[in-house]
Amino acid sequence: MKHLKATTFLIAAALAAPLAAQQEGGRLDIVVQPEPPGLMLGLVQNGPTQLVAGDIYEGLLRYDTELQPMPGLAESWEISDDGLTYTFKLHEGVKWHDGEDFTADDVVFSASTFLPETHARLRASLAYVDSVTAPDPLTVVFKLKEPFGPFISVFEAATMPMIPQHIYEGTDFATNEANNTPIGTGPFQFEEWVKGSYIHLVKNEDYYIDGLPYLDEVYYRVIPDAASRAVAFETGEVDVLPGGSVENWDIKRLSEMEGVCSTTEGWEFFAPLAWMWLNNREGPTSDVRFRQAVMYAMDREFMRDVVWNGFGKVPTGPVSSKTNFYSDEVTIYDYDPEKAEALLEEMGYDGEPVRILPLPYGETWQRWAEAVRQNLSEVGIEVEIDSADVAGWNEKTSQWDYDMAFTYLYQYGDPALGVSRNYTADRIEKGSPWNNVEGYENPELDEKWFAAATMADTEAREQAYAEIQKEIVDDVPVAWMLELEFPTLYRCNVKDLVTTGIGVNDGPRNAWIEE
Amino acid sequence: MSFWTRFRTNIGAMVGVVLLIAVIAIAVFAPLIFANDPWQMVQRPFLPPFSREDLLLGTDTLGRDVAAQLAYGARVSLLVGLVSTLVALLIGVPLGALAGFYGGLVDEGAMRFTEFFQTIPNFALAIVLVAIFEPTLSSITLAIAIVSWPPVARLVRAEVMSVRKREFVDAAMLAGLTKRRILVRQVLPNTLSPIIVMASLMVATAILLESSLSFLGLGDPNAMSWGYMIGAARTVIRSAWWLSFFPGVAIIITVLALNLIGEGLNDALNPHLSRRKGRA
Numbered sequence: 176m177k178h179l180k181a182t183t184f185l186i187a188a189a190l191a192a193p194l195a196a197q198q199e200g201g202r203l204d205i206v207v208q209p210e211p212p213g214l215m216l217g218l219v220q221n222g223p224t225q226l227v228a229g230d231i232y233e234g235l236l237r238y239d240t241e242l243q244p245m246p247g248l249a250e251s252w253e254i255s256d257d258g259l260t261y262t263f264k265l266h267e268g269v270k271w272h273d274g275e276d277f278t279a280d281d282v283v284f285s286a287s288t289f290l291p292e293t294h295a296r297l298r299a300s301l302a303y304v305d306s307v308t309a310p311d312p313l314t315v316v317f318k319l320k321e322p323f324g325p326f327i328s329v330f331e332a333a334t335m336p337m338i339p340q341h342i343y344e345g346t347d348f349a350t351n352e353a354n355n356t357p358i359g360t361g362p363f364q365f366e367e368w369v370k371g372s373y374i375h376l377v378k379n380e381d382y383y384i385d386g387l388p389y390l391d392e393v394y395y396r397v398i399p400d401a402a403s404r405a406v407a408f409e410t411g412e413v414d415v416l417p418g419g420s421v422e423n424w425d426i427k428r429l430s431e432m433e434g435v436c437s438t439t440e441g442w443e444f445f446a447p448l449a450w451m452w453l454n455n456r457e458g459p460t461s462d463v464r465f466r467q468a469v470m471y472a473m474d475r476e477f478m479r480d481v482v483w484n485g486f487g488k489v490p491t492g493p494v495s496s497k498t499n500f501y502s503d504e505v506t507i508y509d510y511d512p513e514k515a516e517a518l519l520e521e522m523g524y525d526g527e528p529v530r531i532l533p534l535p536y537g538e539t540w541q542r543w544a545e546a547v548r549q550n551l552s553e554v555g556i557e558v559e560i561d562s563a564d565v566a567g568w569n570e571k572t573s574q575w576d577y578d579m580a581f582t583y584l585y586q587y588g589d590p591a592l593g594v595s596r597n598y599t600a601d602r603i604e605k606g607s608p609w610n611n612v613e614g615y616e617n618p619e620l621d622e623k624w625f626a627a628a629t630m631a632d633t634e635a636r637e638q639a640y641a642e643i644q645k646e647i648v649d650d651v652p653v654a655w656m657l658e659l660e661f662p663t664l665y666r667c668n669v670k671d672l673v674t675t676g677i678g679v680n681d682g683p684r685n686a687w688i689e690e
Numbered sequence: 691m692s693f694w695t696r697f698r699t700n701i702g703a704m705v706g707v708v709l710l711i712a713v714i715a716i717a718v719f720a721p722l723i724f725a726n727d728p729w730q731m732v733q734r735p736f737l738p739p740f741s742r743e744d745l746l747l748g749t750d751t752l753g754r755d756v757a758a759q760l761a762y763g764a765r766v767s768l769l770v771g772l773v774s775t776l777v778a779l780l781i782g783v784p785l786g787a788l789a790g791f792y793g794g795l796v797d798e799g800a801m802r803f804t805e806f807f808q809t810i811p812n813f814a815l816a817i818v819l820v821a822i823f824e825p826t827l828s829s830i831t832l833a834i835a836i837v838s839w840p841p842v843a844r845l846v847r848a849e850v851m852s853v854r855k856r857e858f859v860d861a862a863m864l865a866g867l868t869k870r871r872i873l874v875r876q877v878l879p880n881t882l883s884p885i886i887v888m889a890s891l892m893v894a895t896a897i898l899l900e901s902s903l904s905f906l907g908l909g910d911p912n913a914m915s916w917g918y919m920i921g922a923a924r925t926v927i928r929s930a931w932w933l934s935f936f937p938g939v940a941i942i943i944t945v946l947a948l949n950l951i952g953e954g955l956n957d958a959l960n961p962h963l964s965r966r967k968g969r970a
Contacts, residue, residue, distance in 0.1 A: 401925070422925045424925055424929060481731075481751070481752055537925075538925050541911070542752055542922070544911075545911075546752055548729070549730060549731055561911070562825055562911050
């Protein structure tokens with residue numbers, strides 16, 4: 176762990192060192208889609224909020240595209256050899272946007288008072304925390320009850336945003352008026368929000384790193400229609416289209432325009448993985464041979480090329496290749512219809528029809544379901560496509576009323592944070608579409624998941640997760656479809672926009688515009 | 691002049707008949723003309739039309755044969771159009787006939803019920819119904835029938851009211867026929883021609899409604915239809931015009947054919963009307 180820290184510190188230092196060429200000033204227009212419900216990152220964590228509020232709020236650490244931690248509000252950190260004590264040294268001279276000093280007390284307040292109440296995803300990780308203390312104004316110590324491997328990955332801005340104690344202490348967090356005028360420590364501060372039109376952020380003149388940020392202001396533009404967003408980018412009205420803000424078919428056309436650059440980086444922390452829930456409880460999908468047949472019957476490469484215009488990577492199992500502890504030493508399901516037919520025959524599949532529920536997120540997902548139906552029908556599986564709007568999809572998946580259902584989820588850098596939740600039996604709970612919806616039960620593997628999460632030693636974890644992946648891939652609890660890639664399109668004269676594992680979310684911090 | 695002679699001389703109507711027969715033939719013989727299932731991915735996607743002999747109209751976003759999709763789409767459009775019109779007639783004709791023939795409270799009740807449906811915009815009601823039932827071919831057909839029967843009921847009522855005042859109805863009464871027999875045997879047959887004309891136009895409207903629903907993503911996801919094709923092609927309209935163009939043309943041709951036929955029927959069945967029009 177000490178090694179890791181030293182190298183990453185070097186990388187981070189290299190990234191942070193200002194080069195002579197960087198130019199100050201200018202304005203960046205970024206599309207935000209859909210309009211966020213709020214900007215208070217401690218209360219709301221959905222995608223659009225993270226995109227905008229990632230400039231306003233900060234976490235103790237930032238993560239590069241290899242998911243290694245870099246200094247954020249903490250300039251250095253240390254992990255004890257037993258993996259139980261995390262000590263952070265905070266940056267000196269950090270101020271909130273309203274001029275108050277940012278101190279270790281704010282960290283203690285955020286991690287032990289505010290966020291446990293409001294942030295469901297972080298709460299699961301904070302359960303491992305015994306105490307958070309501030310021995311002096313620039314030092315914070317997290318003591319854990321038992322080692323928790325992924326703990327170093329929970330300090331990202333949206334995962335553990337720093338909340339100003341002087342504004343929120345003793346108030347009702349959800350109704351505090353300050354939620355409308357968010358106060359953070361970030362490189363940009365909130366200026367104005369014209370609902371349905373734009374969110375305007377301006378440069379934080381007192382930012383604690385000299386010279387940053389380079390930009391004067393950032394506008395997040397709300398444009399509800401996908402085609403209009405594409406046009407706004409073409410005409411130069413906006414400079415940046417973050418991943419997922421235009422239809423797949425448009426990305427190719429727009430990225431071929433002159434002066435337009437694109438990158439698929441900046442999503443490593445989220446590593447969205449798409450799969451189909453296969454109902455393990457009943458119907459043909461409860462037979463492991465049927466589930467394996469589904470994997471062999473699908474030409475996932477073809478679907479990637481045609482439905483996703485070549486963006487993405489066919490996954491080997493439950494862990495994305497971008498997430499830590501990924502292993503490809505597993506059974507590989509290549510396109511092999513004959514093998515699928517043989518498996519179906521062996522199980523004595525009687526032609527019972529199965530339903531596929533697409534994700535109601537637009538044409539791409541509908542086409543995807545049609546392609547799957549076609550592949551499956553070619554090996555003799557009778558398929559009907561179900562339809563539902565977003566609310567209906569939520570209802571059907573969380574009440575387990577489906578045979579096969581598309582979904583995709585973020586992995587947050589570590590299997591213990593974003594993968595095991597979909598496969599261990601303790602996460603089988605009706606009412607949520609994000610947990611172990613397929614109903615996969617394997618007590619032996621459960622033990623291994625739990626053990627792997629609480630190992631202090633990185634190498635031991637690596638081995639444990641490799642074992643888990645090898646086993647679970649043979650069981651096919653769900654049909655892993657694609658590691659999604661959401662290319663970010665931007666004008667080529669915008670430099671250093673995507674430098675971290677969360678991409679545009681904290682991109683404007685280092686971005687600058689070449690005249 | 692007989693009905694057929696009058697109809698035959700109407701050029702527009704004959705064009706309509708030819709077009710409609712062509713569409714029906716394509717729909718019926720689709721499996722013989724096209725070896726490919728309309729959902730089957732046969733070639734690379736976005737193949738422009740006329741670039742390959744076996745794929746005349748090109749391929750869609752998933753590499754499926756557009757021509758085959760059109761042919762199979764004709765089946766869905768015609769089926770939904772015909773069945774929903776039949777169902778609408780089955781609801782509208784008896785209701786209108788009863789209201790017009792018996793009058794009084796029956797009439798009041800039936801007409802208030804009809805108005806209740808007429809006050810809600812057709813398309814909005816159809817959307818709500820399909821959304822509640824979940825989109826399948828039968829729920830879409832039923833929804834279209836439910837929003838299109840009220841005009842039928844009102845038309846039949848008016849016709850029956852005027853026919854029942856005629857002398858031959860009085861004569862039938864005097865001859866001792868039961869009221870029900872008079873309504874079914876004497877009155878209704880005399881109201882047939884406007885109903886036929888209206889039905890032909892209703893098929894056209896139903897096809898449009900089905901296409902609009904599919905366009906909005908409320909079509910049966912397991913049935914290939916023209917509206918579905920256009921809806922799916924909407925996002926790529928700038929790079930692949932043919933995906934929305936051909937099904938659009940198909941809809942225009944079919945709806946136009948039905949309207950021409952309806953017009954022709956109207957003229958042929960009401961010679962007075964058409965002669966008047968001819969003189970003016």
